[in-house]
Amino acid sequence: MAGDGIRKIIHIDMDAFYASVEQRDDPSLKGRPLAVGHGARRGVVAAASYEARAFGVRSAMPSTTALRNCPDLVFVPPRFEVYKAVSRQIHAIFADYTDLIEPLSLDEAYLDVTENRRGLATATDTAQEIRARILAETGLTASAGISYNKFLAKLASDQRKPNGQLVVPPGKGEAFVQSLPIGRFHGVGAVTEAKMKRLDIHTGEDLHRQSLTFLQHHFGKSGPWYYAIARGEDHRAVNPDRVRKSSGSETTFDQDHTEPEPIEAGVLAMADDVWAWCEKSRARARTVTVKIKWADFQQATRSRSLPSPVADRQTLRQTSLDLIRSIYPPRLGIRLVGVTLSNFDQEIALRDEQLGLGFDAACVNQPAAQVAHHA
Incomplete structure (x- = not known):
C-alpha cells in the first residue's frame, strides 16, 4: 500500500469482448450489428456488439427476441479457445505492472498498482498505458476505472465505455456514488433493484439516507455492504488467489420436453461437461445443483450437498439425475x-491455482461461456 495508506486500484474491462474479437478477425463484420451465439429458434445470445446493443440486443437474450429487435442482426458461433488465447495475451500485459491481479472473467480484472512497478506518475497513467498496449498487441479496446477501492473502480470503468477511462480520486467517492442510479451499482441485481425501488431507493443518494438498521432489516446480511458502498467504502483487497465459486454447464433444447428421456439425456450431458472441467482442473466440490428453465422462462433449481467432494463422474451423474427426477412430473415443458x-x-483449489493449472480455474464467468456453447 502507498505511504499514505491509499490503495491504487484499476478495473480493466474489455469492450464487447467476444463480439470485438469476431469483428477484428473478420473485417466484413465491422460496423454491423453482431451477436455471438446461435441464431436458431432455441439459441441464446452470448455477447453483442455495440451496434447490436443499440437495438436492445443483450447477452442471455433468446435469439428470436434479438432478431425481432434487430432483423439485420448477424450471428456468428462462439470460438472460446480464441477468446481464451486473447485473454492470456491481455493478462500477460497486466503482469508487467503488478502481481496483484484478480480476474473476474476472460475479459475483466482488478489490478492493484499501489506498488507502482513501472514508475509511472499516477495510476491514471498506468491505466492509459495498459489500454494502449492492449490495443497495440491485440487490436482490441478496453475501458478502465481507477480509484482507491474495487467497488469504485468498477463503477468508474462502466461510466466511460467503450474505449475510455475515469478516475474517482480519494475524497470524491461518496459524491460519485450518490449521483448514480441504484441499478448501476455492481452487486445490485434486478431483483434487489426492484426491491429497493419499492422502498423508494432509486439513487445512491437515496441509499445513503437509509440507516444501517433499516438496511439490515430489509436486506439481512447484505445490509452492511449496501450501507458501506453508499458511502464509497469497500475494504476488499485485490485477491490474486481468488478461488472459483462454481462451475456449470447448460443446454437449451430444440423443443420443450416433458418426457424423462430427453430431459435426463440433457442433464447427463451437462454433468459430463462439468466433470470434464473438474478432471482438467483437478477441482472437487461438494454441492450439486440442477437448474431448470420452464417453457414460460421461469427458473427453478434443486441442490444437494454431499458429505465429501464428488469423487467421480458417476456420482455426479447419479446425483444430477436424482435432482431432476425430484421435479417429475414437470409442471410445464422444460426448455x-x-x-x-x-x-x-478450498485446499485443492488453492493448490491448483498455485501450480498454475490454467486461467479457467480463476474465471468465475466460465459457466456463461458454456451456456452459449451448448445453446
Whole structure:
C-alpha cells in the first residue's frame, strides 16, 4: 500500500469482448450489428456488439427476441479457445505492472498498482498505458476505472465505455456514488433493484439516507455492504488467489420436453461437461445443483450437498439425475437444463491455482461461456 495508506486500484474491462474479437478477425463484420451465439429458434445470445446493443440486443437474450429487435442482426458461433488465447495475451500485459491481479472473467480484472512497478506518475497513467498496449498487441479496446477501492473502480470503468477511462480520486467517492442510479451499482441485481425501488431507493443518494438498521432489516446480511458502498467504502483487497465459486454447464433444447428421456439425456450431458472441467482442473466440490428453465422462462433449481467432494463422474451423474427426477412430473415443458458444482474443496483449489493449472480455474464467468456453447 502507498505511504499514505491509499490503495491504487484499476478495473480493466474489455469492450464487447467476444463480439470485438469476431469483428477484428473478420473485417466484413465491422460496423454491423453482431451477436455471438446461435441464431436458431432455441439459441441464446452470448455477447453483442455495440451496434447490436443499440437495438436492445443483450447477452442471455433468446435469439428470436434479438432478431425481432434487430432483423439485420448477424450471428456468428462462439470460438472460446480464441477468446481464451486473447485473454492470456491481455493478462500477460497486466503482469508487467503488478502481481496483484484478480480476474473476474476472460475479459475483466482488478489490478492493484499501489506498488507502482513501472514508475509511472499516477495510476491514471498506468491505466492509459495498459489500454494502449492492449490495443497495440491485440487490436482490441478496453475501458478502465481507477480509484482507491474495487467497488469504485468498477463503477468508474462502466461510466466511460467503450474505449475510455475515469478516475474517482480519494475524497470524491461518496459524491460519485450518490449521483448514480441504484441499478448501476455492481452487486445490485434486478431483483434487489426492484426491491429497493419499492422502498423508494432509486439513487445512491437515496441509499445513503437509509440507516444501517433499516438496511439490515430489509436486506439481512447484505445490509452492511449496501450501507458501506453508499458511502464509497469497500475494504476488499485485490485477491490474486481468488478461488472459483462454481462451475456449470447448460443446454437449451430444440423443443420443450416433458418426457424423462430427453430431459435426463440433457442433464447427463451437462454433468459430463462439468466433470470434464473438474478432471482438467483437478477441482472437487461438494454441492450439486440442477437448474431448470420452464417453457414460460421461469427458473427453478434443486441442490444437494454431499458429505465429501464428488469423487467421480458417476456420482455426479447419479446425483444430477436424482435432482431432476425430484421435479417429475414437470409442471410445464422444460426448455433448458443445467448442472453446476459449487462448494469447492478450498485446499485443492488453492493448490491448483498455485501450480498454475490454467486461467479457467480463476474465471468465475466460465459457466456463461458454456451456456452459449451448448445453446
